[in-house]
Amino acid sequence: MKTRAASADDAAEMGRVLREIIDHNGRQRPSDVDFVMGRYIADPTSIQCTVAIDEAGNVVGFQSLKKAVAGNPYDTPEGWGIVGTHISPKVHRQGVGKLLFAATREAALQAGLEKIDAYIGADNSSGLRYYDAMGFRTYRTPEGIVQKVCDL
Ligand SMILES: CC(C)(COP(=O)(O)OP(=O)(O)OC[C@H]1O[C@@H](n2cnc3c(N)ncnc32)[C@H](O)[C@@H]1OP(=O)(O)O)[C@@H](O)C(=O)NCCC(=O)NCCS
Structure with a gap:
């Protein structure tokens, strides 16, 4: 397994x-190439x-910052960072x-960032546990959401 910066050539596979x-997980969201390009790349x-x-x-999988x-x-x-993580269930854990x-x-x-925010569904236990393991802590809980921050 290795990582590298995403490029436009990765958009279809990211989708x-x-x-x-x-x-x-049944949570519907867009996944077409145009969405991946606009949202992430x-x-x-x-x-x-x-x-x-x-x-x-x-x-x-991929992670956006x-x-x-x-x-x-x-x-x-x-001025904070915002992180998003999307990994195929085929390779979880x-x-x-x-x-x-x-x-x-x-x-x-x-x-030069000092903090990174993660915005997680309150019912997404694996996401919550993952960000905890990466050193994030909860700083805000809007309705149905847990927002965690990582101090760099
Ligand atoms: C949450 C997610 C990013 C975790 O990715 P992953 O590649 O499975 O995570 P890792 O294998 O690197 O796990 C790192 C640590 O996170 C924690 N962790 C991750 N998934 C966990 C789970 N389902 N239950 C408990 N702890 C978990 C553990 O501490 C784990 O270390 P360990 O396996 O040595 O115990 C992945 O499940 C995912 O993409 N889910 C769908 C999208 C999503 O929920 N994104 C994040 C929230 S928006």
Whole structure:
């Protein structure tokens, strides 16, 4: 397993990862190439989007890191990072999330960030446990959501 920065060539496979997650947890969301490009790869607030690649060369997950700007959809304080993690259920609990966060953390430090926000569904126990394990702590609980912060 290795990680590298995502490019436009990864968009279709990243969409496939999103569909594998939807099939697994039933939480509907867009997953087409245009959505992946706009949300993750070509978003002007993106600092880095990292993909995890398995031995066969397939994308098995990705993690986006963006800079919070005024009016961002998560109400994250301006200047913080915002992280999002999407890993195929086929490889859960194999350390892919940990590997991705090592790359994201490094990118955040390089970008001079001091804090990273994670916006997690309150019913998403694996997501909550994952971010706890990555060193995040809860700082805000809007209705149905847990927002955690990692101090870099
Ligand atoms: C949450 C998610 C990112 C975890 O990724 P992962 O590759 O399975 O995580 P890792 O294998 O690197 O796990 C790292 C640590 O996180 C914790 N963790 C991860 N998944 C967990 C789970 N289901 N239950 C309990 N702890 C968990 C553990 O401490 C784990 O270390 P360990 O396996 O040595 O005990 C992944 O399940 C995922 O993409 N889910 C769907 C989308 C999602 O929920 N994204 C995040 C919230 S928005």
